[in-house]
Every structure is written in C-alpha cells, then in structure tokens.
Amino acid sequence: MTDIAPVAAAKPSLVKATWLGEHRFDAGKPDGPFARIDGSGHTGQTPPEALLSALSTCSGVDLVDFLAKRRTPIEKLVINVVADRRAEHPRRFEHIVMTYTVDGAGIERTHAERGLQLAFERYCSVAASLGTDIVIESIVVLNGDVGAPVRQPVFVPGR
Numbered sequence: 001m002t003d004i005a006p007v008a009a010a011k012p013s014l015v016k017a018t019w020l021g022e023h024r025f026d027a028g029k030p031d032g033p034f035a036r037i038d039g040s041g042h043t044g045q046t047p048p049e050a051l052l053s054a055l056s057t058c059s060g061v062d063l064v065d066f067l068a069k070r071r072t073p074i075e076k077l078v079i080n081v082v083a084d085r086r087a088e089h090p091r092r093f094e095h096i097v098m099t100y101t102v103d104g105a106g107i108e109r110t111h112a113e114r115g116l117q118l119a120f121e122r123y124c125s126v127a128a129s130l131g132t133d134i135v136i137e138s139i140v141v142l143n144g145d146v147g148a149p150v151r152q153p154v155f156v157p158g159r
Helices: 047-069 109-123
Strands: 016-021 024-028 034-038 076-085 093-103 135-142
Touching (some): 016 034, 047 076, 047 109
Parallel strands (some): 093 135
Antiparallel strands (some): 016 024
16 A cells, blocks of 8 residues: 555546638637637637747746745736747747746746746646747846846656
C-alpha cells in the first residue's frame, strides 16, 4: 500500500463548432457562449489568431491571479502579441513576442515577471499544448516602464 492518493482525472474540455458557410464557424461551449472564427478573417478571428488570443488570455489569467495572491492586484492589463509563422505549410508559429502592459499600485517587476514564468512553465494549458520549439518571449511594461524581453520556458512533460 502506498501513501500516494489517486489523482482525479480532469474533466474533458467540450467545444462545439458550427459551420456557417464559407470559412466561418461559431465555436465555444455546447450551451454557449461562442466566438466567431473565420478562416478568411472577415467576420472573426482566423484560427491562428484565435490560438494567439487563447495563449494571451490563458497566461494573462495566470498573471492576474498570481499578482492578486501577492495582494498587488492589477488595475489594467493589455496584452499585445506579434507572431512569426513559417513560410511553408503548415504555417505554424516559430516566434511569438507577447507584450504585457500592466498597471497597478505596488506591483514589482520581479513579481510580474515571475508570475509570467510560472504561467508558461507550469500553469497555462495553452502554452503547454504548443510545440517546445516555438520561441516565446515576454516583455512587461509595468506602469509605463518597459522591461527587457524574457524568453519564456515552455512546459515540458516529465520535467
């Protein structure tokens, strides 16, 4: 007999994508809400843009939670993403630069940067689902002061 408690299985994620014609889909939870995804980019985000949106919001939620636990809540957060893709198909992402503009009283740069590091190496499931060969850099603009780019460690299973 071991002292290790069994790990509960995570609930599966459920998404429903309904084709609306041409390259348009409404996708989201089966009972709502949904987002428009448009392969042509006319009426919604393209699938690659939606992936970048998921990455930015996933890491952003982790940063908000991390700083709130430190009792230095974020007052405003804007995340801008610039990503380079391969020229050949599949046109996957190779390099992503994410600029986190963070405003809030008492927030220290070291804590904001540590929160992002933890998001990328431990908590953000979107980042953990990306290929480890994709270079992701973050830049924190804290209360107007621009920090240096930081290459983020990406989750590697078994590490």
